[in-house]
Amino acid sequence: MEALKIGIVVSDAMGCLVSPGLSKAPVRYKELEKAFNLCAKSGYDGVELFVDKPENLDATKILALAQSHHLEITALGTGPMYARRGLSLSAEDSSTRSKTLSALRHCISLAESFGSLLTIGSIRGKSRGGDSRLKALKRVGEGLGILDEWASHQGVKVLLEPINRYETDLINTADHALSMIKNLSLTSTGLLLDTFHMNIEERSISDSIRKCKRSLLHLHVADSNRWPPGYGHLDFQQIIQTLRAVNYEGYLSSESLAKPDRVTAVKMTATYLRGLIKKSLVQTE
Numbered sequence: 001m002e003a004l005k006i007g008i009v010v011s012d013a014m015g016c017l018v019s020p021g022l023s024k025a026p027v028r029y030k031e032l033e034k035a036f037n038l039c040a041k042s043g044y045d046g047v048e049l050f051v052d053k054p055e056n057l058d059a060t061k062i063l064a065l066a067q068s069h070h071l072e073i074t075a076l077g078t079g080p081m082y083a084r085r086g087l088s089l090s091a092e093d094s095s096t097r098s099k100t101l102s103a104l105r106h107c108i109s110l111a112e113s114f115g116s117l118l119t120i121g122s123i124r125g126k127s128r129g130g131d132s133r134l135k136a137l138k139r140v141g142e143g144l145g146i147l148d149e150w151a152s153h154q155g156v157k158v159l160l161e162p163i164n165r166y167e168t169d170l171i172n173t174a175d176h177a178l179s180m181i182k183n184l185s186l187t188s189t190g191l192l193l194d195t196f197h198m199n200i201e202e203r204s205i206s207d208s209i210r211k212c213k214r215s216l217l218h219l220h221v222a223d224s225n226r227w228p229p230g231y232g233h234l235d236f237q238q239i240i241q242t243l244r245a246v247n248y249e250g251y252l253s254s255e256s257l258a259k260p261d262r263v264t265a266v267k268m269t270a271t272y273l274r275g276l277i278k279k280s281l282v283q284t285e
Ligand SMILES: [Mn+2]
Pocket: 121, 161, 194, 220, 255
């Protein structure tokens, strides 16, 4: 059995990660090169690019840069489009929704060029609570339906990520995300689970991974406090064993804060995860 692959988010979106100031749009290639270099040197197999203005990115250049560092571009993260531009699938006004879809359409094309996945996390937005929640959920469903169809034409997979209740009131659990995918009959949409959110919302991280195994295409890893894996109290050895048991073939993509500092976070995450993956290989031999 092959070892699980590890990746890391490249963005300044959470005030974190590989290169602060990196993706003040458009991405500055000089800094992207530095970031890719650090990721490659630290032993990652892939990078997940957070984008806020997909229309400004030069796909050919970025892909060539990733390939020259032997890095896969695992996924495109769309959170910054929500955080910085206010784009949202659940927005009440239709012009924001259509702007959101058109930006995501660019992302689907980029994802096709990169051979990467496309994440739908915080860009689903949140509701004002009460009755507005169901209406907001309906708008998210409509958006997901459109994206799913575009993605299927371009051979791209979309990822729906459950996010904890303190960040949004729309789709907090793996169960809810799975049922959205099923009820909307989405064929090009799978699940992105995130250990930080799961620690808050799921009864058992391993049980939820087992339950979602057919739809699980990507995994965000961060510890209980959003610090890098190993700096909190999640049991990553058990998580990795479960992933192996369900024959998970996707990435462990680190999405942590830049704690205790940026370079340590990048290096320690890779060292720690590699160590656990190696141990899990030995245990099952
Ligand atoms: Mn995440």
